Amino acid sequence: MHDRFWVRMTLVLTLTATLWGIGVVMLNIERIDLRYEFKEIADRLDRSEDLRGKLEVERDNLTSSSSLKRAAGKGGFTQAGPGQIRRIYSVDHNMEQERP
Amino acid sequence: MIRRRSTPSIDWTKFRLRMVAVVFLLVLGGLWARAYHIQIVRGPDLALKAQRQYWTKEYESGKRGEIYDRNGILLAKTIQVNSVYARPVQVLDVPGTAAALSTILGIEEKKLYSLLKQKKNFVWINRKTGDRQAAALAKANLPGVYQTYENERLYPQGNLAGQLLGFVGVDNEGLEGLERSFDEFLRGAQVKNVVQRDARGQILYAGPGTTSKGIQGGDLHLTIDSRVQNAAEEALARSVLKHKAKDGMALVVEVKTGEILGWANYPFFNPNRYRDHVRTPVRWRNRISLDVFEPGSTMKPFLIAAALEENLCSPSSIFFCEEGKWHQKGFSIKDTKEYGWLSVNRILSLSSNICAAKIGLAMGAETYHDYLKRFGFGRTTSLNLPGESAGMIRPTREWYPVDLATASFGQGIAVTALQLAQGYLSLANQGTFKPLRLIKNQTDGVETGEQVVSPETARAVLDMLRETVSEGTGTQAAIDGLLVGGKTGTAQKATAQGGYGKEYMSSFIGLIPALDPEYLLVVIVDEPEDEHYGGVVAAPAVREIALQTLSFRGELPDQYTLTAAGPERISVSGTSGEQMTRVDRPAIVAAEGMMPDLRGMSLKEAMEILATQGIVPTLEGSGIYIERQSPAPGSRKPKDGQRDCRLWLTDAWRNS
Numbered sequence: 001m002h003d004r005f006w007v008r009m010t011l012v013l014t015l016t017a018t019l020w021g022i023g024v025v026m027l028n029i030e031r032i033d034l035r036y037e038f039k040e041i042a043d044r045l046d047r048s049e050d051l052r053g054k055l056e057v058e059r060d061n062l063t064s065s066s067s068l069k070r071a072a073g074k075g076g077f078t079q080a081g082p083g084q085i086r087r088i089y090s091v092d093h094n095m096e097q098e099r100p
Numbered sequence: 101m102i103r104r105r106s107t108p109s110i111d112w113t114k115f116r117l118r119m120v121a122v123v124f125l126l127v128l129g130g131l132w133a134r135a136y137h138i139q140i141v142r143g144p145d146l147a148l149k150a151q152r153q154y155w156t157k158e159y160e161s162g163k164r165g166e167i168y169d170r171n172g173i174l175l176a177k178t179i180q181v182n183s184v185y186a187r188p189v190q191v192l193d194v195p196g197t198a199a200a201l202s203t204i205l206g207i208e209e210k211k212l213y214s215l216l217k218q219k220k221n222f223v224w225i226n227r228k229t230g231d232r233q234a235a236a237l238a239k240a241n242l243p244g245v246y247q248t249y250e251n252e253r254l255y256p257q258g259n260l261a262g263q264l265l266g267f268v269g270v271d272n273e274g275l276e277g278l279e280r281s282f283d284e285f286l287r288g289a290q291v292k293n294v295v296q297r298d299a300r301g302q303i304l305y306a307g308p309g310t311t312s313k314g315i316q317g318g319d320l321h322l323t324i325d326s327r328v329q330n331a332a333e334e335a336l337a338r339s340v341l342k343h344k345a346k347d348g349m350a351l352v353v354e355v356k357t358g359e360i361l362g363w364a365n366y367p368f369f370n371p372n373r374y375r376d377h378v379r380t381p382v383r384w385r386n387r388i389s390l391d392v393f394e395p396g397s398t399m400k401p402f403l404i405a406a407a408l409e410e411n412l413c414s415p416s417s418i419f420f421c422e423e424g425k426w427h428q429k430g431f432s433i434k435d436t437k438e439y440g441w442l443s444v445n446r447i448l449s450l451s452s453n454i455c456a457a458k459i460g461l462a463m464g465a466e467t468y469h470d471y472l473k474r475f476g477f478g479r480t481t482s483l484n485l486p487g488e489s490a491g492m493i494r495p496t497r498e499w500y501p502v503d504l505a506t507a508s509f510g511q512g513i514a515v516t517a518l519q520l521a522q523g524y525l526s527l528a529n530q531g532t533f534k535p536l537r538l539i540k541n542q543t544d545g546v547e548t549g550e551q552v553v554s555p556e557t558a559r560a561v562l563d564m565l566r567e568t569v570s571e572g573t574g575t576q577a578a579i580d581g582l583l584v585g586g587k588t589g590t591a592q593k594a595t596a597q598g599g600y601g602k603e604y605m606s607s608f609i610g611l612i613p614a615l616d617p618e619y620l621l622v623v624i625v626d627e628p629e630d631e632h633y634g635g636v637v638a639a640p641a642v643r644e645i646a647l648q649t650l651s652f653r654g655e656l657p658d659q660y661t662l663t664a665a666g667p668e669r670i671s672v673s674g675t676s677g678e679q680m681t682r683v684d685r686p687a688i689v690a691a692e693g694m695m696p697d698l699r700g701m702s703l704k705e706a707m708e709i710l711a712t713q714g715i716v717p718t719l720e721g722s723g724i725y726i727e728r729q730s731p732a733p734g735s736r737k738p739k740d741g742q743r744d745c746r747l748w749l750t751d752a753w754r755n756s
Contacts, residue, residue, distance in 0.1 A: 032298070038305035046180075053179045054231070060174040060256035065330035080651050 158295045158303060162288020162315030164253065164272055167265060167279075169326040170359070170540060174256055176265055176279070176371075178272075180249045182234035184225040188216050191244035201225060201245065204236045216244075228252050253279075255371045261329050262369035263386040266486075276374075276384050278320065278538075280486045288317040321540040323359035328352050331648035332362035336623060339641040340366045343606075343628035349388050349517045350641065351622040352649060353525055355611075358534040360521075361619075361649070363388060389481075389488045392514035393605050393624075396591025397451045397634070399510030402523055404448050405531070405561045406471035407459050409553040415445045415560050419455040426454040431502040433457050433509075445564040449572030451588060453509040460508025465496040468504065474533070474552045476522040477515055482535045491515040510591060521622050524609050528617040531558035559615065566614035577610050577639040578751055579646060580724055581657030585614030586642065588634035593627070603627045608638035612646050618655075621645055697733035698726045698747065706747060713737065715745050723749035 061067065072078070138146065167176035184205065191197050194216045202209035205226050215223050227250065229237070234247060253268045266277020274283035296304045332350040340348040352362035369377065369384045377383040385391070407413050424438035433454050447455040460468055472478060478493040492514035499507070506512040515523075518536065526533045531553040553561075565585035568574045573588040589607035592600040606628050610621040623638040623645070631637050650656040698706040703719075706726050710717055715738060721727070727750035731737060738744045 032304070035296075035304040039303070042305055050180045053177060056174060057177055057179060057254050057256045061258070064173075064257045064260065065327050066258065066260070066334075069330070069334075079648055080656060081647065084656075 154296055155294055156297050156303075158293045159290055160293055160315065161272070161290045162317055164251070164268070164288060165286040165317030165319045167286075167320045167322065169322055169324045169329070170361075171325060171327075172321075173326045175261065175322070175324075175326070176253060176255050178251050178253050181228045181252045182231070182237075182247045183227040183250045184229050184234075184237060184245065184247055186216060186223050186225050186245045188218050188220050188223060188244065191216050191242075193243075197242050197245060200240055200242055201237075204240060205229065205233055253371075257326060258372065259368035259370040260326060260333065261324055261363055262371050263365040263384055263388075264324070264363045265371055266384070266386075267371040267374040276486070277371075277386055278322075278485075279371075281484050282320055286317045286320060289315040291315055323354075323357075323361065323537055323540055324363060325361045325652070327652045328361040328645075328649050329364065331652070332364040332645050333366065333368065335641045335644040335648070336364045336366045336625075337368070338644070339623065339625055339637060340628075343625060343630055343637050345606075345625045345629065345637070346627040347387065348623070348625045349391075350624070350645065351388060351517060351521045351620075352645060353521055353536065353620040353622075355525060355528045355534075355617045355620050357537065358525055358529075359537045359540075362645070363538075386485065388517045389483070389485045390516070392489050392491050392516055393626075394511050394513065394591045394594065395515050395520055395607065396510040396589040396605065397453070397456075398520060398587050398589035398607050398609050399513070399515075400448055400451065400456050400508075401527060401561050401565060401587055402471060402475050403456055403460055403463075403468065403508050404444060404564065405527060405553045405557055406468060407444070407463055408557045408560055409471075410463060410467060412462055413444050413459065415564065416443050418443050419447060419452075419458055421447070421452045421455045424454075426457070428501070428505070430500075431505065433505060445567055448561075448564040448587070449567040451568075451573050456509040457505035460504050461501060465499045465504045468507065469493065469496045469499075471552070472513075474550060475526055476533065477513070477519050481518055481522055483518070483538050485538075488518070489516050491519050510589065517622055517624055520607075520609065521620060524611070524620050524622070526552050527558050527561055528611055528620055529558075530555040562611065562615055562617070565611060569610075569614070573633070573635040574608060574610075574639050576635055577608060577643045577646075579612070579643060579650075579657065580751060582612060582650075583614040584643075584646070585611035585617065586639065588639060589624075590632055590634045604632035606632055606634040606637035608634045608642045610639075610642035610646060612650070619646065619649060621649075695729070695731045695733055695735050695737045695745075698729050699733070701726050703747070703749060710745065717745040717747045719747055719749060721749045723751040725750050 164178040166174060166178075169175055184201075186197075188194075194213060198209050198212040198216055201207065201212050207226060212225065215225065225245065226233075229247075237245065237247060251272055253272075255262070255265060255267075264277055266279035267275055268279050269275045272287065274280040274286065279286065298304060329352075332352055336348045336350040339345070348364075348366045350362060350364040350366075351360065353360050365385075365387050367383065371384075374384060408415070413419075418441045421435060421439035421442050423440060424435045426433045435452050435454050437450070439450060439452050439455070442450065442452055442455055444459075446452075447459075472493055478491055480488045480490050493507075494503070494513075503512050522536050525536060529549075532549040532551050534549055562585055565587055566583055568588065569577050569584045569586045574584075574586040577584050577586050587609045589605070589609070591605045591607070593603040593605055595601040605624060605626055607622070607624040610619075610623075611617040612619045612621070621642045623641045625637045625641075628637045647656070696709060698709065701709075703724050703726065707717070727748045729748070730746045731744075
């Protein structure tokens with residue numbers, strides 16, 4: 001009776017330890033897999049940020065003063081000269097301007 | 101019948117079972133012993149080795165900060181680009197790989213073949229490859245060919261402010277310009293991280309907690325306005341090319357704040373391609389802060405300001421200009437024209453060297469030297485630029501009368517364009533020293549303003565500078581509808597052999613508007629060939645830059661706005677809704693049958709007013725504003741259709 005208890009106890013503990021060990025291994029594998037996934041996502045984020053940076057540079061290059069001036073020149077636009085800019089005040093605006 | 105004697109049989113089963121149990125126990129015991137040995141005896145040592153395999157140190161560098169102009173336009177940015185390398189020992193098909201690489205990268209196949217043929221473990225194929233090429237290469241998946249990332253500094257505006265920005269080297273270190281002087285601020289820090297890696301050596305994600313924060317470099321926000329900068333560069337280039345000059349410099353400064361809006365050097369330098377100029381580094385030389393030159397007549401306003409401040413003269417004091425030639429013991433001075441008696445304001449507007457020398461000699465070396473120092477000459481500015489020159493003003497103990505005489509009209513001393521701008525900024529700022537600024541919101545190292553000359557003196561000098569443009573040597577800088585002040589400079593360049601040669605430094609300093617300046621413009625053209633007068637070579641460039649600056653900033657002079665009631669208002673308006681000046685003048689009030697006051701009006705408005713009264717005036721002179729009129733304001737107006745109304749025209753508007 002006494003021996004049987006110890007045998008059962010040993011079997012239960014062994015089984016528990018085995019299951020626990022398998023569980024630890026599986027969790028570890030899962031954790032590593034997750035880290036690979038995270039790494040991939042982090043790399044993708046880095047690439048997106050790099051691409052955004054490159055696009056910013058490209059945009060700023062295309063909208064640089066010299067590029068815009070060239071593009072405007074092709075369309076026949078030039079810098080405004082004295083007397084070429086008119087401001088039309090509305091009545092309300094005029095009144096507001098006059099208000100002390 | 102044979103009876104066999106039965107022998108007792110041995111029961112081997114138990115024996116076998118025991119043997120198996122013993123063997124099993126021995127094996128198990130062996131395993132336990134081995135496990136004990138590995139875990140307990142060698143455990144710490146093996147754990148240490150495992151740690152070394154799983155964990156590694158990784159150095160992480162913060163990204164270099166970006167540079168922006170005052171409007172947030174990107175001027176410099178670091179991006180990651182792909183670089184292609186090969187391990188020739190791993191390349192299976194050398195000719196095929198060379199051909200494929202040649203097609204994708206556009207590199208000569210022969211060159212690639214010789215690279216891949218080597219028995220090396222590493223060779224660079226193409227550094228800093230374009231994105232499309234990198235993608236094509238990844239798709240081709242060539243054995244033995246790999247890609248890695250490298251940082252590259254890009255300047256999206258090309259050559260805009262190239263010499264000012266400078267550039268960084270391959271190791272991300274600022275080598276020239278602002279990249280160098282603010283290297284410590286721009287460059288990110290480097291930190292060491294301990295990260296886990298897998299069996300293939302790939303770094304595993306270490307979690308958000310390990311991402312290094314605060315290691316990124318700082319962003320630099322300049323006071324430069326890229327539109328003004330572009331306008332300054334274009335105008336300067338046109339002037340240099342038109343007059344076949346060697347090079348040129350231009351500065352645009354906002355007077356109220358001391359902020360530099362434009363900083364142009366010509367020939368241009370594109371920092372994206374600095375390697376093209378490794379053999380001609382003069383191309384990236386930031387001449388504005390480095391090069392010293394004899395400024396010539398642009399120094400006269402400082403002399404006059406000092407003389408007025410010291411009560412040596414008044415604007416109306418007169419000096420005899422010796423009819424163009426003045427011989428003194430040991431030296432003689434010439435003027436470009438034979439002037440007789442000139443008042444101080446005319447001395448400045450007509451730029452007489454002889455009278456300037458007389459004023460300087462009357463003042464004395466110590467006083468003049470002291471004022472020059474206080475205006476900022478002979479020392480570097482607070483801009484903290486690499487290698488900035490302090491100019492050259494010798495101590496007064498080394499000055500002979502001839503030195504004082506020549507220094508009075510800007511020869512025998514050497515200054516930088518930056519110092520000139522600094523000096524004029526103090527004059528424009530009511531005589532108070534105001535440090536130039538290049539970095540937005542920078543408060544460190546900014547000096548408190550010293551009152552160099554009184555506001556009255558500064559205003560008197562500014563009024564003289566206005567005359568220089570309206571009727572002196574700088575008329576080509578005049579802008580319709582605005583009072584422009586300025587000073588021309590035409591300095592002979594000293595030769596290496598001593599004395600002066602035939603080369604000139606032509607300059608013009610512009611102040612807009614003249615009496616309460618908002619903008620200070622400096623244009624210097626080095627060694628123009630066909631013309632050498634500052635008023636001819638540099639003044640038109642100042643005018644051009646000023647017009648574009650005013651236009652960009654919505655401050656371009658527009659038109660007189662005649663209101664039906666209330667005071668007449670000169671509305672200087674623009675696209676951005678900002679206004680530069682507003683001058684209130686009395687309402688046009690004229691009794692019935694009397695002439696209205698048309699002086700100062702635009703021709704168009706005057707014509708409209710007269711047309712409503714049936715008067716057709718006769719026009720005298722040229723220009724778009726009315727300088728004077730006949731009949732005088734308030735006098736009886738001519739009868740309908742009569743041609744005895746005359747209007748004298750002028751180009752520059754006067755606040756009469």
